[in-house]
Amino acid sequence: MIEPHEFVRAVQPLLEKRDLRGLVELLRRRWSKQQIVELLRGNDVDARKVAMVALSLVGCRECLCELIHHLKDPDPVVNQVAEHAIWSIWFRLGSAPANCEVHRGVQAMNAGRYDQAIRHFTRAIEMCPDFAEAWNQRAVARYLTEDYAASLSDAHQAVALNPHHFGAWSGVGHCCACLGRFDEAIEAYQRALEINPHLDCVAEAIVELRTRLN
Numbered sequence: 001m002i003e004p005h006e007f008v009r010a011v012q013p014l015l016e017k018r019d020l021r022g023l024v025e026l027l028r029r030r031w032s033k034q035q036i037v038e039l040l041r042g043n044d045v046d047a048r049k050v051a052m053v054a055l056s057l058v059g060c061r062e063c064l065c066e067l068i069h070h071l072k073d074p075d076p077v078v079n080q081v082a083e084h085a086i087w088s089i090w091f092r093l094g095s096a097p098a099n100c101e102v103h104r105g106v107q108a109m110n111a112g113r114y115d116q117a118i119r120h121f122t123r124a125i126e127m128c129p130d131f132a133e134a135w136n137q138r139a140v141a142r143y144l145t146e147d148y149a150a151s152l153s154d155a156h157q158a159v160a161l162n163p164h165h166f167g168a169w170s171g172v173g174h175c176c177a178c179l180g181r182f183d184e185a186i187e188a189y190q191r192a193l194e195i196n197p198h199l200d201c202v203a204e205a206i207v208e209l210r211t212r213l214n
Contacts, residue, residue: 002035004047011050020057027058040066048073049081056085061093068164071196079198090165094131098124102134109141117141132162139171148178159191166196173205182209 010030014023027036036058039051052070055063067089070082092099105120121138124131139154152175158168169192176185186209189202 002031002039004039004042004044007031007039008044008046008050011054015050015053023054024057027054033058033060033063037063037066040070045075045078048078052078052081052085056081056088059085059089061089064089064164068195071166071198076198079196083196083198087167090133090136090162094124094128094134098128098131098134101127102131102137105137105141109137109144114141114145118145130161132158132165132168135161136165136168136171139168139175143171143174143178146178148175151175152179164195166192166199169195170199170202173202177205177209182213185209 010026011023014020014026033055036051036054039047042048048070052067055067059067064086067082067086071079071086073079073082091102094102101120101124105117105124108114108120109117118138118141121134121141124134125138128134135154136158139151139158142148142151142154152172155168155171155175158165159172162168169188173185173188173192176182176188186206189206189209192199192202193206
């Protein structure tokens with residue numbers, strides 16, 4: 001069992017220096033992932049936040065359940081840090097080569113090179129068909145090219161592989177809204193909010209769609 005104050009004292013200086021390599025080495029040397037996860041169940045808010053930052057760097061699939069629980073934490077900083085940790089873990093749940101393809105795809109997509117991004121995401125899916133984030137990122141790229149039917153198909157595959165993927169559920173909602181399937185969009189948005197209630201833009205989209213339906 002980790003003593004929370006000791007954990008924060010050991011980790012905080014490396015965070016302040018932004019020494020991510022040193023932090024990862026410290027975490028892997030001194031504590032198991034399960035020990036870090038146990039800090040999330042304690043009452044020390046600072047320790048919970050620092051533990052989430054740690055899990056964003058070294059966490060794995062088994063850490064996600066506890067992190068997802070903290071998306072509903074009343075402390076807004078805690079749920080924001082939890083969301084960041086979850087996304088960080090999702091992006092590395094494929095094989096190492098597939099993870100690299102997804103990162104290249106995101107870089108291409110951020111530069112507006114959507115066709116190139118789709119090729120990277122497709123390669124990641126071919127390498128690792130159960131890599132939910134590869135499907136989700138291809139859904140995003142296809143959405144940005146206004147290929148809503150293909151994007152919806154990819155987003156559905158992402159949530160089939162990862163039912164807690166609030167981002168992919170939001171994507172299902174966006175595609176359904178663009179296709180005029182408002183009831184389905186609202187249902188998908190509600191699924192996203194059940195997992196992560198702090199998605200303000202999704203809550204606003206539900207209000208707008210209900211106004212259209214009325």
